[in-house]
Amino acid sequence: MDLDRLPALGDLGWKNALTQAAMGFADELVPTRVIEVHRSGLIVAPDVEGQTEFVLGGRWYSLPADERPTVGDWIMIQPETQSIEALLERVSLIKRRSPSGEVQPIAANIDTAFIVTSCNADFSLARLERYLAVVRQEDIQPVIVLTKADLTAEAEIYREQTQSLGNDLVVELVNALAEDDVSRLAGWCGPGQSIALLGSSGAGKSTIVNTLAGRALQDTQASREGDNKGRHTTTRRSLFQLPSGGVILDSPGMREFQITDADSGVQAVFEDIEELALGCKFGDCAHATEPGCAVRAAIESGELEERRLESYFKLLREDRHNTETIAERHARAREFGKMVKSHVLTKPKLQRQ
Ligand SMILES: Nc1nc2c(ncn2[C@@H]2O[C@H](COP(=O)(O)OP(=O)(O)O)[C@@H](O)[C@H]2O)c(=O)[nH]1
Ligand SMILES: [Mg+2]
Ligand SMILES: [Zn+2]
Structure with missing residues (x-):
């Protein structure tokens, strides 16, 4: 080299x-x-x-x-x-299970993920937990960026709700169009740093890229009152260099982000439940109707939200369902490889005709 x-x-x-x-x-x-x-x-x-x-x-x-x-x-x-x-x-790989069933890589070698969501009806704790599981699985630093703080009087309530997912969680409340606000993200965007933006379409990912860059690198959605779920203005994933020295990956929002190979990420995000479960009477407690269940007791006492336990169960089930064994993965790839090869080999003949 x-x-x-x-x-x-x-x-x-x-x-x-x-x-x-x-x-x-x-x-x-x-x-x-x-x-x-x-x-x-x-x-x-x-x-x-x-x-x-x-x-x-x-x-x-x-x-x-x-x-x-x-x-x-x-x-x-x-x-x-x-x-x-x-x-x-790779040091990290963000991936999902695509609707067609393949494990789809989204971004490799990412240091920090900006998980972007707006302070409006699109806000969802369960979606944040899903992204956090994917990010923590890969030891990527998560930063939750709550956008459109300028459009609501309840921005602090969104922040508090988000912070309830973990005391250590970094949460930044911003107007993505305002340089002063977005400059609070610059600390993660220095030389040598790779950042990925994750979040639904319309959340403000491309706006953050443009504000960080100080110029319009990416098209953003034309704003339309009351239309929170946008069309995809960003059509492909691309890496951009920022003036602060880092590189940032913008992507189209993914309607469905199914997790796969993320069991330790799920465990990390739901550390509180995992810890409570150590106090259950039975080692294999399903936290349903078992006697001596410390998790149910925490829900009764208000220490744990029922919503959070449901979210944990859902992600665990989804991960188990979507995670193929290594043998299954390779068998699938071999089939796909055969199909591509036959396509590649027949193409020149077709062109000659
Ligand atoms: N007022 C305001 N508008 C925002 C904010 N963030 C994004 N927008 C607007 O929301 C729309 C969608 O933003 P865009 O960056 O295209 O979202 P993306 O799909 O996540 O890339 C655009 O019209 C932005 O100008 C914000 O913090 N405040
Ligand atoms: Mg975009
Ligand atoms: Zn239990």
Whole structure:
């Protein structure tokens, strides 16, 4: 690896530990970061000998989707053949189970997640708990950003409700259009930092990107009174460089964010319930009708919200249902790989006709 490339890589969030990893590959391979994924290929930065788009070769398709390069990944390119040779080990991966059943990678190598939700009818504690589980599973620093604080007299109530999810939880109340407010997020956006924005469509994610950047990098929704659930103005996931030195990933809101492989994340988010459960009479207590249940007792006494126990159960069930064994994942990927290969192999013939 050419060490002269380090400053350019640093601008994209490169960490020192990656240099070691990149040195393990043949000298001529060049590291770069995936900043967008298109149907036709990956867009990378910094460029590799002037080139910023690379096609993902067929062999990658025999791997499960979450083992193929995604936005935020560091990859090694062979400049001569322009092939994507390797994926550097990730420090974190945000993923979900897509409606079609695949594990879909959303963002790799993220340090901090801004979980964005507005102070209006769209606010949901259960949705925050869902995102928190995904983020904590990967040891990513969560920051809850409550937007549209300027549009309500009850902003503090939203903050208190959010803070009830955990005393240590970082909660920032902002008008996403106001530079002074958004500058409170700058502490997480310094050089070398990678941030992902998560949240529903219309929550203000792209507005935050633009305010942090000090210019309109991303289109935002035209505001419409009373229309909280917007159409998708942001159509793809992209990584942007911020003047503060960090890089930030904007994405379209996902209507459904099903968790998968997130059991320790769920446990971390519901630490209070896990702790209470240690006091239950039976080790396998389901916190339903068992005698001596410390969790039910906490609900009776008002110490624990019933809502929170239901949310915990729901996420646990969902995680169990969505988490495939490794053998299942690979079997699924092999089937998909065969399909892609047959498609790739027949395409040139069709074009010649
Ligand atoms: N007044 C106000 N409007 C906001 C705020 N955050 C977002 N908006 C508006 O809400 C709409 C949706 O924002 P957008 O950034 O496109 O949401 P995204 O779908 O999460 O990217 C836009 O019209 C924004 O101008 C805020 O804190 N205050
Ligand atoms: Mg957007
Ligand atoms: Zn119990």
